[in-house]
Amino acid sequence: MSKVVKFGGSSLASAEQFQKVGEIIRADKHRRYVVPSAPGKRNPKDTKVTDMLYACYALADADQDFSKELKEIQARYDEIIKGLKLQLSLKDEFATIEAKFKEKAGKDYAASRGEYLNGIVMAKYLGYEFIDAATVIFFDEKGEFDADRTDAVLSEKLKSCRQAVIPGFYGSLPDGAVKTFSRGGSDVTGSIVAKAAGADVYENWTDVSGFMIADPRIIDHPESIEVITYKELRELSYMGASVLHEDAIFPVRQQGIPINIKNTNAPEDTGTWIVGSTCQKSKYVITGIAGKKGFCSINIEKDMMNAEIGFGRKVLQAFEDQEISFEHVPSGIDTMTVFVHQDEFMNKEQQVVAGIHRLAQPDNIEIESDIALIAVVGRGMKSARGTAGRIFSALAHSHVNVKMIDQGSSEQNIIIGVSDEDFETAIKAIYSIFVETRI
Ligand code: ASP
Secondary structure: OOEEEEEOHHHHOOHHHHHHHHHHHHOOOOEEEEEEOOOOOOOOOOOOHHHHHHHHHHHHHOOOOOHHHHHHHHHHHHHHHHHOOOOOOOHHHHHHHHHHHHOOOOHHHHHHHHHHHHHHHHHHHHOOEEOOHHHOOEEOOOOOEOHHHHHHHHHHHHHOOOOEEOOOOEEEOOOOOEEEOOOOOHHHHHHHHHHHHOOOEEEEEEOOOOOEOOOOOOOOOOOEOOEEEHHHHHHHHHOOOOOOOHHHHHHHHHHOOOEEEEEOOOOOOOOEEEEOOOOOOOOOOOOEEEEEEEEEEEEEEOOOHHHOOOHHHHHHHHHHHOOOOEEEOOEOOOEEEEEEEHHHHHHHHHHHHHHHHHHHOOOEEEEEEEEEEEEEEOHHHHHOOOHHHHHHHHHHHOOOOOOEEEEOOOOOEEEEEEEHHHHHHHHHHHHHHHHHOOO
């Protein structure tokens, strides 16, 4: 049996946090492969090492003196090493980094050093083997993650070591240069390692006890989700819920490896289980609520639209021509509405409208802005009657006007459009009807 354990930056921000992590790892011998992030913030005003590295490299890139900034980064690691009483010096590593910065090794190289160095410290602390991610995680010439090559090399490597630390966030290009994933990418590394190891579980340790049913900035102390499917999670992450990097789901999902989100500061909490499918009912009809503000709706009217074959294609062509992706397209007999991100649409608005007129000859086009979309997601909705009814009566009671409704054919989500200013009220109303009244 093996478990891959990934620790986020806040779990590794100081020697005290490292000690908690050490205890967690030693408490279970199956926790064999460890993926660390770079040290994160020690307090709300602190700066993440990754951000310090980006800033330091920007100076190097502009041929300015960066020695003070690099020393500050070194001090973050030295503080951890000292606190853990390790026999380790990163002096030579920092000399190499300084030389590489002077050679302008690139901003990805710079940022990756955060996890690289933390990996060295972690390996020393645990007595595990250190595997430089650049030797086992690969990108292709286009800079896309190369899953096949990575899987072949990484799984072979892991077979030969019982316990190892593999730093998160980066890998290498075919020419050997370091490349990082997008921000928060250590989650992705953890998932890739779990797949290559054929792990039984991918534990993702952070500073919250799992996913919340709704955004804690809107709902005061929302309940957390015990079990969520990959599909539900994807719907919620797409709509703005964040704890895990979006791309972290794919590698483990292919292998049916569950992810367990856990809290380093409260390891006894069960956290959230993310699974392929489950017969476990969620506690409530809904699993989660998420949403985003800042959408626009373009409402297109044309008499007899329903009989005109190809009308929808022509309308969407006008968006494609301007490289704008659409979110939802609810339609009626003689109307069709296209929802898009306001910031993407704004500058190209008149070109799109002209395009629709030219391609589809509508009778009328109306644009409405500042719309929020809210996704109410839950595998339980399929077998529960009246879910939509409850959502809408809750919204009506809170005086929220619903502008759009879209129920996905999977019957696992209902998307509701409201005006931006009603966004928080709407989420509170939905949370309250399903969770607080405990139906
Ligand atoms: N350290 C990187 C970041 O801050 C990657 C990670 O933490 O996952 O984005």
